[in-house]
Amino acid sequence: MAQITAAMVKELRETTGAGMMDCKKALSATDGDKAKAIDWLREKGISKAEKKAGRIAAEGAVAAYVSADAKVGVLVEVNCETDFAAGNEQFRTLEKKIAEHIAKAAPADLDALNASEIDGKTVATLVTEATATIGEKISLRRFVRYESAGHIASYTHMGGKIGVLLDLTGGDEALGKDVAMQIAAANPLAIDRSGVDASALEHEKEVLRKQALEEGKPEKIVDKMVEGRIKKYYKEVCLMEQAFIKDSDKTVADVLGDVKVTAFTRYQLGEGIEKKQENFAAEVAAQIK
Known part of the structure; x- marks a missing residue:
């Protein structure tokens, strides 16, 4: 049985990043053979990693x-x-x-x-x-x-x-x-x-139309109101039409x-x-x- 020295443990730890006690166990289990000890740690590491597979990583x-x-x-x-x-x-x-x-x-x-x-x-x-x-x-x-x-x-x-x-x-x-x-x-x-999703746009129009009607606006002007509010929507969701964060007097298109x-x-x-x-x-x- 090979003698496991502190230097051997330190070297294995630096190579693998595993804990000191794990490195000592690996060297003891493999009779001091570093290459086999690395494999031993990988095998144990894989086993430990698999136990963590069900955890949420957000x-x-x-x-x-x-x-x-x-x-x-x-x-x-x-x-x-x-x-x-x-x-x-x-x-x-x-x-x-x-x-x-x-x-x-x-x-x-x-x-x-x-x-x-x-x-x-x-x-x-x-x-x-x-x-x-x-x-x-x-x-x-x-x-x-x-x-x-x-x-x-x-x-x-x-x-x-x-x-x-x-x-x-x-x-x-x-x-x-x-x-x-x-x-x-x-x-x-x-x-x-041109890149705005068509279904998202239609949904937004429908929401804005219902908002206008809920506000008691006459039916005949609702469509014009929706058109105006959709222009505001474009300014929010389209990069080129957004106000530039460093100078709100300019659009991103102006800056580009x-x-x-x-x-x-x-x-x-x-x-x-x-x-x-x-x-x-x-x-x-x-x-x-």
Whole structure:
């Protein structure tokens, strides 16, 4: 039986990120063989990670990556269970590595992304290992990748609570950031009127018509009122018609000039995920019984 030294434990811990006692157990179980100990930890880590698979992961961060020439950009949402874990250096390194990998590998979808490899390991394996070492369920939720002949810009807000990726026909970094910040703050639904969902528009018209009738407006002027209110609706949901956040006397179209927005994506962390409501008092009481 090989003697397990503190140096061996330290080296394994630095390599795997696993806890000190887990590293000592792994080395003891594998007679001090580091390679076998790494496998042992991975096996145990996978086992631990699988137990966390049912947990709700609605925290985390939206990460953005734009290539040096601003021709390729990525927005990706990586989830975990708590804000605390989202600030973990390993979590931040993982999401950055995945964003850069998406830019280079151009996976077609999440399945292809999970099956693709970074430094000889699949992305799915890296996520599982992170789940084991961080101690929370980590999951890849969604991503988008742009490739442009123009200029790609990005913006993340509040440490990744909101992320925006934007494709412009031209402009510079400053203009791109300003428009991306606009999208983060004002949450437009479309670039211009042609992009507004037809069913959403009809629904809005119906709501506005009923509002006008409830206000006691004569039937003959209701349609004109609805038309006027729909113009206001367009100013709220169409990026080009929104008042610019840095100068409300200008629209975004005014700020852009000859530059066009060809696409944008806005992710808000955890949107659409039903968060588990924790009863912390009950949880603590259960743990001390």
